[in-house]
Amino acid sequence: MASSLSCLASDQARYHKIFQVFLDCSTEHQCMKEFILSTLPHVFTSIVQGKSSINILGVGSGSGEMDLEMLSQLHQQYPGVTVDYEVVEPCSQMMGNYKALVSKTPNLEKINFTWNQMSSSEFEKHWKTKQSTKKMDFIHMIQMLYYVTDPDATVSFFRSLLSENGKLLIILVAGESGWGRLWATHCKELCNSEISQCITTYNIKSYLDTIGVSYKSYLLPSTMDITECFFPGGEKGELLLDFLTEVSDFSKSASPELKGRVLDSLQKPECSTVVDGRVIFNNTLEALIVEP
Numbered sequence: 530m531a532s533s534l535s536c537l538a539s540d541q542a543r544y545h546k547i548f549q550v551f552l553d554c555s556t557e558h559q560c561m562k563e564f565i566l567s568t569l570p571h572v573f574t575s576i577v578q579g580k581s582s583i584n585i586l587g588v589g590s591g592s593g594e595m596d597l598e599m600l601s602q603l604h605q606q607y608p609g610v611t612v613d614y615e616v617v618e619p620c621s622q623m624m625g626n627y628k629a630l631v632s633k634t635p636n637l638e639k640i641n642f643t644w645n646q647m648s649s650s651e652f653e654k655h656w657k658t659k660q661s662t663k664k665m666d667f668i669h670m671i672q673m674l675y676y677v678t679d680p681d682a683t684v685s686f687f688r689s690l691l692s693e694n695g696k697l698l699i700i701l702v703a704g705e706s707g708w709g710r711l712w713a714t715h716c717k718e719l720c721n722s723e724i725s726q727c728i729t730t731y732n733i734k735s736y737l738d739t740i741g742v743s744y745k746s747y748l749l750p751s752t753m754d755i756t757e758c759f760f761p762g763g764e765k766g767e768l769l770l771d772f773l774t775e776v777s778d779f780s781k782s783a784s785p786e787l788k789g790r791v792l793d794s795l796q797k798p799e800c801s802t803v804v805d806g807r808v809i810f811n812n813t814l815e816a817l818i819v820e821p
């Protein structure tokens with residue numbers, strides 16, 4: 530039966546606050562930074578190939594921390610390359626944070642930002658209305674495909690914007706992560722919105738395999754300390770529970786029975802391990818580098 534609980538993603542201000550709590554309790558951005566340092570240099574080499582300027586598109590960039598990490602890596606490799614950089618981000622607060630971060634970050638003189646405060650589907654309409662023929666050398670969608678109604682169609686549209694040597698980077702939670710296991714059990718009773726929400730890289734890889742598109746995949750081991758979720762009434766634990774269930778105010782709006790079952794699942798070895806008395810959730814991500 531579909532859930533009657535209210536979806537966290539539709540409350541942008543609460544989502545924004547909770548995402549910050551999640552970042553503080555997890556190694557989410559650290560594992561992405563390691564990936565940017567270890568793997569993206571090879572991707573940038575294949576993209577740049579002697580060009581003096583390239584086009585990049587970030588979809589669902591949030592406050593831009595990972596975008597600027599990628600740009601820093603690109604600048605180290607190719608200090609002379611100019612970049613036309615389009616950002617697609619619907620949340621005004623996140624975009625405001627991103628612009629503030631840009632204003633205090635050095636070495637961005639060669640980056641020309643275009644800010645599109647809109648969702649990916651609005652951007653697609655806008656792009657088609659403009660009849661733009663511009664091609665992108667690098668597109669990234671980091672932890673955003675949960676929030677679209679049709680992830681396959683979204684991947685297909687953005688792939689169609691890639692240049693000949695272009696690459697699409699998709700990062701989502703891995704099928705084998707705690708998220709994958711949690712959603713396999715509870716997705717239907719937690720989510721009632723039109724968005725895809727419970728997808729993992731397993732779903733995207735199946736789609737790419739079906740349509741015969743090549744990609745490389747990289748697991749990004751990551752953890753999240755969810756110990757506070759097991760102390761009733763604590764603010765941090767309740768915010769983390771909202772993030773894990775993607776339900777706004779889960780502790781107060783879910784039935785005690787559902788809450789009990791979710792907490793039970795979260796403690797299972799398929800989702801978490803106990804380390805030094807802390808409950809550590811498996812937040813492993815997977816990055817896909819998709820060919821045009």
Ligand SMILES: C[S@@+](CC[C@H](N)C(=O)[O-])C[C@H]1O[C@@H](n2cnc3c(N)ncnc32)[C@H](O)[C@@H]1O
Nearest residue numbers: 588589590591619620623648649671672673676
């Ligand atoms: C989990 S955050 C990830 C932010 C950033 N990529 C990162 O990894 O730090 C998801 C982001 O997707 C954005 N988002 C939500 N719905 C979207 C949509 N339909 N199209 C594009 N972005 C969306 C949110 O506003 C948020 O900034």
